[in-house]
Amino acid sequence: MLGDLHVEILIIGGGPAGLAAAVAAKNAGVQDILIVERDRMLGGILNQCIHNGFGLHTFREELTGPEYAARFIARVKELEIPYLLNTMVMSVGSDRTVTLMGRETGVKKIKADAVILAMGCRERPRGALSIPGYRPAGIYTAGTAQRLMNIEGYSIGKRAVILGSGDIGLIMARRLTLEGAEVLAVAELMPYSGGLKRNIVQCLNDYGIPLLLSHTVVDIRGKERVSGVTIAEVDEKRNPIPGTEQDYECDTLLLSCGLLPENELTRMTNASLSTVTGGAVVNDRLQTDIPGIFACGNVLHVHDLVDYVSEEAALAGENAAAYVKGAGAASGDxxxxxxxxxxxxxxxxxxxxxxxxxxxxxxxxxxxxxxxxxxxxxxxxxxxxxxxxxxxxxxxxxxxxxxxxxxxxxxxxxxxxxxxxxx
Ligand SMILES: Cc1cc2nc3c(=O)[nH]c(=O)nc-3n(C[C@H](O)[C@H](O)[C@H](O)COP(=O)(O)OP(=O)(O)OC[C@H]3O[C@@H](n4cnc5c(N)ncnc54)[C@H](O)[C@@H]3O)c2cc1C
CATH class of the missing domain: 2.60.40 (Immunoglobulin-like)
Structure with missing residues (x-):
């Protein structure tokens, strides 16, 4: 597969974006496509999202994350699109030379006619940094907790407080409750939730978990393991209001303070990045201002629903296919x-x-x-x-x-x- 070290379209990331882009590019007539995924399986973050609610727009059905991913993985396999697992892309140049490293491949350089960036996003640990107190065991980002519980099979705690009301935090509030833990509160710094309305209703309201808007964690107690946190109300400038502190005895603190597009590789291509989205600046073809480099999915901007990721990524795949056949300007035109x-x-x-x-x-x-x-x-x-x-x-x-x-x-x-x- 890597014999000539050249491919027409190389896709970085085998999550829903990478998979949908690959299927669309193949359907548009490009034969020589390679998906590179650093994890041990395709499907991206969806593999740990075992709750339902995926695919309502795409399939008009309520699927779990792994079920949704499985449909695209099946298409990739049917279309015989090659992919590498356990293989990390280390760098991408503006000339679309990609350096990757994997157990089976070793270090390889591949020249691609078009590159599709589909690396997803990671969680922002920001909320943790400004909280006084020790750093005992029992503090997790919500996505890490989700992976530990849903993929690795661990129980992470018995009494939890969640800081941040992003969708993953809301979903983990329900998940912990279903696993027998008690979720005491979800504290949100802003006067509104960062998550979808349906998740507030289905994950908090249905289980009687309070959502404390305009509140934050101001202290973490415990040396070896979290033994409690203090939550205070904040004013319009988001400063804690003295006298509003409330102590919560808990052994777990989850942080759900937003997602950051994973754009280290994008920076290496010299593509312009948006300071607002954290992703590349693109045109309607989802092409960056570097010719032949396209971006889609959460690496481009954080999506609320995976259905839109798939739709957008299919467009990137079709446009990358058109590009390798000679059509389309870069976004800097x-x-x-x-x-x-x-x-x-x-x-x-x-x-x-x-x-x-x-x-x-x-x-x-x-x-x-x-x-x-x-x-x-x-x-x-x-x-x-x-x-x-x-x-x-x-x-x-x-x-x-x-x-x-x-x-x-x-x-x-x-x-x-x-x-x-x-x-
Ligand atoms: C923790 C978490 C929970 C979520 N829960 C929900 C939910 O409940 N409902 C919902 O609709 N949406 C949810 N989302 C959002 C939804 O999952 C995303 O919209 C969707 O997965 C984005 O797809 P993607 O392909 O862009 O990114 P991802 O699914 O993150 O896939 C990106 C892939 O790229 C790979 N990758 C990254 N860098 C490299 C590299 N250098 N080399 C090789 N491979 C690389 C990663 O390993 C990963 O497999 C969640 C997102 C997160 C982060």
């Missing part, structure tokens, strides 16, 4: 339309549109900065309103999307921008 955000829209992906090569319809995905009620999502080209949609509630934990057609966008003058806002 000056003739591309830039998308600007304002009025509470934090970012969009893509950030640019390759207007000359765009499809009949594109999807702009974005998140908002705060909880907003009764707002209209509007898209402008200069003074002209191209799109508007009324919404009841918008929240930072939920990804939003707008679909725009080629026909609606019309012609653009060089340097003209598209603006998306809330009003």
């Amino acid at each position: 000056p003739e591309q339309i830039r998308i600007e955000t304002e009025g509470g829209v934090r970012y969009t992906v893509p950030q640019q549109i390759d207007i000359r090569n765009m499809r009949d319809e594109i999807t702009l995905r974005f998140r908002v900065a705060d909880v907003y009620k009764d707002k209209t999502i509007a898209v402008y080209k200069g003074e002209e309103k191209l799109y508007s949609r009324r919404t009841r509630v918008l929240a930072p934990g939920e990804m939003e999307q707008v679909k725009l057609t080629r026909e609606k966008l019309g012609d653009f003058a060089p340097g003209e921008v598209l603006k998306i806002t809330l009003e």
Whole structure:
């Protein structure tokens, strides 16, 4: 497989993004594809997500994470797309030379015509850093706890407090409860949850677990093992309010303080990164500003639902296939339309549109900065309103999307921008 050390499309990461990109590229007619995965199995983070709720959009069924992944793994196998397991990509150059290392391959350099970055994300340990107290056993990020319980089969504690209300923290609150542990509270620094509404209802409310908004952990007690934490309310500047401290006796503290796209390799390619998403800046073809380098899934921006990861990654696969056959500009092309955000829209992906090569319809995905009620999502080209949609509630934990057609966008003058806002 690695004989000639050249492939048409090399995909880094065998999670849902990498798998969907590979299937789409193969269906688009590219034969020479290689998926490189550092873990011992394909499927990415979904292997540890044993709860249901996956695939409602893609398959119109409620699947568990491993079931969802299994459907794509089966497609990869049916299509005989080669993949390497236990193999880590160490570097990627802007010339698309990929260095990888694995037990069976040793260190190898492979030149690819196109590279698809699908490395996913990791958890932010930020919440831990500013908490005074010892660092005893019993403090985990929520994803580590999920892996220990669901893959390795360990019980991690009996009485837990969770800091951060991201989806993984919410899901772990329910998981711990079902395993017989007591979850005393989920404390959230912000005045709103970072997770999906459905997860707050199904994972906290259904089990009577309190969600303490505008609260944080201000002390951790215990030397060998966590013996308790102190939670305090915070003011608008997120500083703890003296006198509001409450002690909780517990042996476990889970941190669920957000996810960070894993972009070390992206940086090596010299692709521009967005300071807001933490992922590459891409055009509607999901191509970075380095020709032939595409990005999709959580490495591009953190998604709320895996269905959107699969949809986006399939597009990256199709576009990488088109690229190796000679079509498509990189995102730095000056003739591309830039998308600007304002009025509470934090970012969009893509950030640019390759207007000359765009499809009949594109999807702009974005998140908002705060909880907003009764707002209209509007898209402008200069003074002209191209799109508007009324919404009841918008929240930072939920990804939003707008679909725009080629026909609606019309012609653009060089340097003209598209603006998306809330009003
Ligand atoms: C802990 C956690 C729990 C989640 N729970 C849910 C949930 O309950 N419901 C839901 O809808 N979504 C959930 N998500 C989100 C969902 O799983 C993601 O949207 C989806 O898995 C993202 O797919 P991906 O392929 O982009 O990333 P991943 O699934 O993370 O896959 C990335 C893959 O790339 C591999 N990789 C990374 N770097 C390299 C390298 N250098 N070389 C080789 N391979 C590499 C990794 O090993 C991994 O297999 C969760 C995410 C996390 C992190």
